[in-house]
Amino acid sequence: MKRRLFILPLLAVLGIATCTLAHVAVGTLAGTVVDAHGKPVPHATVTMQTSFGDRPNATHTDSHGRFKFARYRTGQYDLQAYAHGSFSPWLRRITVRSRRTTRVTLRMPPKADVVVNVSH
Numbered sequence: 001m002k003r004r005l006f007i008l009p010l011l012a013v014l015g016i017a018t019c020t021l022a023h024v025a026v027g028t029l030a031g032t033v034v035d036a037h038g039k040p041v042p043h044a045t046v047t048m049q050t051s052f053g054d055r056p057n058a059t060h061t062d063s064h065g066r067f068k069f070a071r072y073r074t075g076q077y078d079l080q081a082y083a084h085g086s087f088s089p090w091l092r093r094i095t096v097r098s099r100r101t102t103r104v105t106l107r108m109p110p111k112a113d114v115v116v117n118v119s120h
Contacts, residue, residue: 025098036110040065044083
């Protein structure tokens with residue numbers, strides 16, 4: 001009898017916790033990384049973090065420059081891409097909404113011309 005009295009409240013707490021977790025608001029952040037000419041950048045690294053600078057996560061673009069961060073808690077996030085030795089500017093405070101896909105484009109800077117002067 002005592003065992004049943006302990007198990008019933010435990011099951012009730014677990015049921016409440018499961019219902020609460022099932023209702024966490026999540027959304028998706030997806031987009032494309034493009035170069036300075038608007039062409040997709042395949043295999044770029046895209047970093048996403050909260051706008052407070054915590055919980056960083058990274059993914060890579062596919063062969064068409066596309067990426068996706070699925071099932072993230074609603075809130076504001078910052079994004080940056082890295083490819084071919086350079087970083088895109090940060091996109092700040094991108095809002096992830098519940099059950100929605102927010103789409104963004106990260107633009108890589110133009111490649112810098114390197115001039116080397118050799119003197120004898």
